[in-house]
Amino acid sequence: MSKKKLRVGVIGCGNAAKIGHLPTYQKSPLSEIIAIADPSEAHLKKVQDMYNVPKAYNNPDELLDDPDVDAVSICSPHWAHLNQVLRAAKNGKHILCEKPLGLNLEEVDKMIKAVEKNKILFQTATQKRFDYGFQYLKEQIMKKTIGDIFHVSIFWYHSMTDLGPNPRKELIEEIGMWRLTDERCGGGDLLDHGPHYFDLLRWWFGDIKSVYAQVRRINQSRVNEDHINIILTFKNKDITASFERSQAIFGDRFGEEIGKIHGIKGNYFFEVPHAYFLKPMKIQQQTRRKSLENIGKELPKDEWNLSFAREVRSFINQALDVSNDDVGFPEKWIPTIYDGRAALELVLASYESSRTQKIINLPLKKYTPPVWC
Ligand SMILES: NC(=O)c1ccc[n+]([C@@H]2O[C@H](COP(=O)([O-])OP(=O)(O)OC[C@H]3O[C@@H](n4cnc5c(N)ncnc54)[C@H](O)[C@@H]3O)[C@@H](O)[C@H]2O)c1
DSSP: OOOEEEEEEOOOSSHIIIIIIHHHHHHOOOOEEEEEOOOOOOHHHHHHHHHSSSSEEHHHHHHOOOOTOEEEEEOOOGGGGGHHHHHHTTTTEEEEEEOOOOOOOHHHHHHHHHHHHHOOEEEEEEEGGGHHHHHHHHHHHHTTTSSEEEEEEEEEEEOSSSSOSSHHHHHHHHHHHHHHOOOSSOOHHHHHHHHHHHHHHHHHHOOOOEEEEEEEEOOOOSSSSSSEEEEEEETTTTEEEEEEEEEEEEOOOOOEEEEEEETTTEEEEOOOOOTTEEEEEEEEESSSSSOOOGGGSOOOSGGGGGGHHHHHHHHHHHHHOOGGGGGGGOOGGGGHHHHHHHHHHHHHHHHHHHHTSOOEESSSOOOOOOOOO
């Protein structure tokens, strides 16, 4: 693409768009937001005024058919991704699509076909890879700073134990209440948050071999799961991982997000702060030779270097076919549609493992969606 500025359309004007996508497109000298779409008139108006966007569509299809739009960010609820990706691909628009890419692998395979056929760029919006802290850990794993890794454990929760019959309006907007109440979601907390860490774990340690999971619904008023424990093995048979994710744990609304990476010569401990957009990740390194406290505070932490910003900047650079050097993130690490598929496959394998109470080997051969009743 030879044009100087990428002309972008953003679909879905909720949290992901407002926190992650719109501010970077607006700030970048290489892009301009020319259109937004959202069926909610109120959300549309608020974002149009905030970002001074020329075109605002109630019907996302109209944005997807708009010939002035070169590229789209798809930030709608999960169930809307499939048709929007297919229409964008057919119309030759580059796509940055939020996770989870779809509700099942059949959906994502249709997306892959359309993306390959129309030769467009597709980036999966698993933004954690772009966090300087997680990138630092990836680089240390590659350098074997703590030797060969044998285990990693992740514990991540947001407290949404019981929102009661009339939760506060701000809370509803903050979490996108459809997550807990709408049958169209196709899954609960694991589908929503699992892709982030499945993506990181694959990026750090390579392909996953097997999954064993307990996927539970603690709050019976929810349409889907809210507490999950998973054990993973890797094709690299020396490594295992455990992942615990919950929206059922009583505690701080913003919860906790911590991890431990164990190598034969030492450990890394990391903690992602609640206000991850303001504070750097806390990282500690423990080895026999030297222990380092809070390495994370040395890493860049300004708006332009947030994970979301680096993700969107990488997308713009790729779409304009220019180098990604200014982001400091190698192009080969930018998450593709195939990475997005692999992350979703692990979510579905976890459901299948919990349903059958068996270890599931990848690739996933059979999947029956969980039924909560
Ligand atoms: N990468 C991340 O860290 C991250 C963070 C939050 C959300 N997400 C993902 O982004 C997506 C949106 O989540 P959110 O938290 O922004 O939700 P949200 O409820 O805050 O926003 C969703 C917006 O989409 C609109 N919408 C509803 N149906 C639509 C449709 N058919 N087409 C277009 N817009 C539609 C809603 O009116 C709302 O404005 C989800 O897939 C979610 O998993 C990713």
